[in-house]
Amino acid sequence: MSITTPRGFRAAGVAAGLKSTGARDVALVVNDGPLASAAAVLTSNRVQAAPVVWTRQAVSDGAARAVVLNSGGANACTGPEGFADTHRTAEHVAAVLSAGAATPEDEVGAGDVLVCSTGLIGLRLDMDGLLGGVDAAAGALDPDGGDDAAHAIMTTDSVAKQAAAQRDGWSVGGMAKGAGMLAPGLATMLSVVTTDAVVDAATADAALRAATRTTFDRVDSDGCMSTNDTVILLASGASGVEVTLAELTSAVTDVCASLARQLVADAEGASHDIAVTVRGASTEDAALACARAVTRSNLFKAAVFGNDPNWGRVLAAVGTVPPDVAPYDPLSLDVAINGVQVCRAGGVGEPRELVDLASHRDVHVDVDLHAGDSEVTLWTNDLTHDYVHENSAYSS
Amino acid sequence: MSITTPRGFRAAGVAAGLKSTGARDVALVVNDGPLASAAAVLTSNRVQAAPVVWTRQAVSDGAARAVVLNSGGANACTGPEGFADTHRTAEHVAAVLSAGAATPEDEVGAGDVLVCSTGLIGLRLDMDGLLGGVDAAAGALDPDGGDDAAHAIMTTDSVAKQAAAQRDGWSVGGMAKGAGMLAPGLATMLSVVTTDAVVDAATADAALRAATRTTFDRVDSDGCMSTNDTVILLASGASGVEVTLAELTSAVTDVCASLARQLVADAEGASHDIAVTVRGASTEDAALACARAVTRSNLFKAAVFGNDPNWGRVLAAVGTVPPDVAPYDPLSLDVAINGVQVCRAGGVGEPRELVDLASHRDVHVDVDLHAGDSEVTLWTNDLTHDYVHENSAYSS
Incomplete structure (x- = not known):
């Protein structure tokens, strides 16, 4: 090994x-x-x-x-x-x-x-x-x-x-x-x-x-x-x-x-490992761009740290990807978090209270663009107090 | 008023x-x-x-x-x-x-x-x-x-x-x-x-x-x-x-x-206000792209929270901007933090110990690309424990 x-x-x-x-x-x-x-x-x-x-x-x-x-x-x-x-x-x-x-x-x-x-x-x-x-x-x-x-x-x-x-x-x-x-x-x-x-x-x-x-x-x-x-x-x-x-x-x-x-x-100070899957994309690049937007959202990643399935922040992140990069209809977006369909057709789905983040280190966010057949999964972490601490103290 | x-x-x-x-x-x-x-x-x-x-x-x-x-x-x-x-x-x-x-x-x-x-x-x-x-x-x-x-x-x-x-x-x-x-x-x-x-x-x-x-x-x-x-x-x-x-x-x-x-x-949980000026850019868009890369670097912003003038993270952020967006020579980059020229020609400048971030809320990062006459200033904040706290607790 x-x-x-x-x-x-x-x-x-x-x-x-x-x-x-x-x-x-x-x-x-x-x-x-x-x-x-x-x-x-x-x-x-x-x-x-x-x-x-x-x-x-x-x-x-x-x-x-x-x-x-x-x-x-x-x-x-x-x-x-x-x-x-x-x-x-x-x-x-x-x-x-x-x-x-x-x-x-x-x-x-x-x-x-x-x-x-x-x-x-x-x-x-x-x-x-x-x-x-x-x-x-x-x-x-x-x-x-x-x-x-x-x-x-x-x-x-x-x-x-x-x-x-x-x-x-x-x-x-x-x-x-x-x-x-x-x-x-x-x-x-x-x-x-x-x-x-x-x-x-x-x-x-x-x-x-x-x-x-x-x-x-x-x-x-x-x-x-x-x-x-x-x-x-x-x-x-x-x-x-x-x-x-x-x-x-x-x-x-x-x-x-x-x-x-x-x-x-082992990412610095993380308390959750987050897998972001974007499916239903027109191309692999489109899926990648949407997934990257989510994995780079400080707001979403801070919410996960707080065990808050804040799917609105997922949509807000996906919404920043330009249409020429990833064609999709914002009113067709579905989001599931750990299997709970919290957002359906760009609107409210199952109650967010059904999502239990506190008991699991692994979080799976699944976004369906309903715009094609391509799919990509990216991995990231939540944004935690310890991340800030380790990266503020590293060189001093 | x-x-x-x-x-x-x-x-x-x-x-x-x-x-x-x-x-x-x-x-x-x-x-x-x-x-x-x-x-x-x-x-x-x-x-x-x-x-x-x-x-x-x-x-x-x-x-x-x-x-x-x-x-x-x-x-x-x-x-x-x-x-x-x-x-x-x-x-x-x-x-x-x-x-x-x-x-x-x-x-x-x-x-x-x-x-x-x-x-x-x-x-x-x-x-x-x-x-x-x-x-x-x-x-x-x-x-x-x-x-x-x-x-x-x-x-x-x-x-x-x-x-x-x-x-x-x-x-x-x-x-x-x-x-x-x-x-x-x-x-x-x-x-x-x-x-x-x-x-x-x-x-x-x-x-x-x-x-x-x-x-x-x-x-x-x-x-x-x-x-x-x-x-x-x-x-x-x-x-x-x-x-x-x-x-x-x-x-x-x-x-x-x-x-x-x-x-x-008044940004959530911030302890420093950071102004990032990029000068010497070929165009305003080039200056903006480089400044945005710095204002979005979690690592740099966490370093500022720790009162650490970690200019290497400024260069690493500027280095992510594609050459067609912002032409510059990495070996010509100068960086000053609060007036101290910590990086000169892409290498080590004045000692970082001369930069006092702990006594000031305001931080001014000045990057000179030496590639033109355009200049832009962006404002952001440091990345703090309180930012993570407020944004992890907001909806719960």
């Missing part, structure tokens, strides 16, 4: 002093091959952290041998000096891994090392700490080290997020961090997914993009998009099993879906 | 039992002329409350003699029955006002009565209470009744919002309610603005649209847009002073700007 479930990988997670708490904060993942196929999906934010800029370039050849991840600092908005820090980190990892190389072919170049950082924006990293952490992590690399790595990338996460999908003779494993700033186009989340299937880089890229589109991209905790979001897929080929794009996509999607649900369940 | 500051108006505000607290909940504003010029700007939400549908139709001829407003129920998402309730309210107001008519020309038709409602969505109004309230309000109409009316439209507002602009021989007065759900395209806000200038309906409409575009539309408390937002301008002509469109626009803008600032200052 980790990134070292698939064969051909070693991992480690160590404490390097980047976090003031003394918790683990540097993770290293190494792909021992025989393949080094790699793909990455990166934040679409125009303000991109140095490690995102680096990783985009480093993975462009479809190959990577290692990923180094740190918590305790995002290395975003840190200028040319911050980019130099990321470059230096990758070079250091490459040198450390090459020191044990049996043959020149086993040597690792900096361009084969992907870098991820998470933490506060706008501060330089403690490079002495980080490079020392890389040394320690390299010494601790273990074929069962996935769990250690998953713990080392946590920030405000309360639990490590891990998943695996077992197939016939091959598998996919994954880890993720993120507990706020989850938003479409990814979120402040880092995720590494591994497989021992035999796949080339183009297949890995296609599978990862298909998987993230229907998993991480359908999680929206607070509508905010981060500067550091990264999802990486590494394929070692160590199983010797060749798989099709469809098979790989299915397994990677299973792992990403599990990780995405774990992120929502 | 009220809607009865201009001559030619009477107003009243009474308690009709729509609010469980026994507070005033029905307001009536009557334009005694000689003119009955009227204009309205209404929510752009596709889910529109019955009074919005009614008012849009009733004002389409550019004339109105009265506005009836109730708190204690929004009459939104209430179907054909809800629309019938609004129609009946307008007819009742017309009948009551016509009862005292000296001549047939003084009689008021239902189509001359605009209707506004505010409160919970999805519940029918208590019509016996409302119509009784109309009778009481008609009996209490007073040339100095503006203050009473302003109090009767309050919901979670902690203070009544009123303003006036005195010009040479004529004036503009206004009242507004709203303390949450303030968003572009208006907000859950109702506002009535009056003037005794001599203006026709087309001039009133042009002035009102110009004024709201740069005032109410630049207030964004929580990104949510309501089903009931209405701003009405009534002109009595009682001053006998003819004014130009520019003169009227200036005075109406002054009143709307004052009311908009009062709305932000």
Whole structure:
């Protein structure tokens, strides 16, 4: 149930002093091959952290041998000096891994090392700490080290997020961090997914993009998009099993879906997990736009925190989507909350008192546009006192 | 300093039992002329409350003699029955006002009565209470009744919002309610603005649209847009002073700007008022899009609540605006918070510790895109425990 479930990988997670708490904060993942196929999906934010800029370039050849991840600092908005820090980190990892190389072919170049950082924006990293952490992590690399790595990338996460999908003779494993700033186009989340299937880089890229589109991209905790979001897929080929794009996509999607649900369940300060299904839409994009409007309504999400099935706020949110994006008749809208049809044909339906939110963490909002056959489900959380508290206190 | 500051108006505000607290909940504003010029700007939400549908139709001829407003129920998402309730309210107001008519020309038709409602969505109004309230309000109409009316439209507002602009021989007065759900395209806000200038309906409409575009539309408390937002301008002509469109626009803008600032200052549970200025933009729309991204960032607004000048969250928000909407180079962005240049050229500037948010309610965020000459300022609030509390408890 980790990134070292698939064969051909070693991992480690160590404490390097980047976090003031003394918790683990540097993770290293190494792909021992025989393949080094790699793909990455990166934040679409125009303000991109140095490690995102680096990783985009480093993975462009479809190959990577290692990923180094740190918590305790995002290395975003840190200028040319911050980019130099990321470059230096990758070079250091490459040198450390090459020191044990049996043959020149086993040597690792900096361009084969992907870098991820998470933490506060706008501060330089403690490079002495980080490079020392890389040394320690390299010494601790273990074929069962996935769990250690998953713990080392946590920030405000309360639990490590891990998943695996077992197939016939091959598998996919994954880890993720993120507990706020989850938003479409990814979120402040880092995720590494591994497989021992035999796949080339183009297949890995296609599978990862298909998987993230229907998993991480359908999680929206607070509508905010981060500067550091990264999802990486590494394929070692160590199983010797060749798989099709469809098979790989299915397994990677299973792992990403599990990780995405774990992120929502651990979102900062949430007391309810909310699934918003919009059905009867003219297109998938129309359904997505309406669902996003609901998952971004602070008013609705605060109502859910208060165990108040305030369906008027659902309609008010859906009503903000322009007609050219999502055609529908406002007087045809139906809304059910946890199975109770509280709104029928844009008007009052069953009594809202029939909806019991207090006894359930899970809330299911079902909106029917009656305008087509497309359907989408997004996941989000309620807006709570604890969300405000955690996000007001994070950097101070 | 009220809607009865201009001559030619009477107003009243009474308690009709729509609010469980026994507070005033029905307001009536009557334009005694000689003119009955009227204009309205209404929510752009596709889910529109019955009074919005009614008012849009009733004002389409550019004339109105009265506005009836109730708190204690929004009459939104209430179907054909809800629309019938609004129609009946307008007819009742017309009948009551016509009862005292000296001549047939003084009689008021239902189509001359605009209707506004505010409160919970999805519940029918208590019509016996409302119509009784109309009778009481008609009996209490007073040339100095503006203050009473302003109090009767309050919901979670902690203070009544009123303003006036005195010009040479004529004036503009206004009242507004709203303390949450303030968003572009208006907000859950109702506002009535009056003037005794001599203006026709087309001039009133042009002035009102110009004024709201740069005032109410630049207030964004929580990104949510309501089903009931209405701003009405009534002109009595009682001053006998003819004014130009520019003169009227200036005075109406002054009143709307004052009311908009009062709305932000009283936003539900806020502890900081935040002005976000985006300058150096290629167009006004580009500046607006970037400013809106910041005013809608829960993470940034929660940081301000924690007195944390977390400028990285400002950059992360600006970074979500697509390049075709707002061209800029992320490595050229400057951010100042309360005058301290915390971010320079997309990287670290002055130490964030120099920013003192704890001692000031007002926060000014200044973003320079270095991509043109356009500039926009939006107003919003921080995201606080009290915001979550008030909006989780509102309907229960």
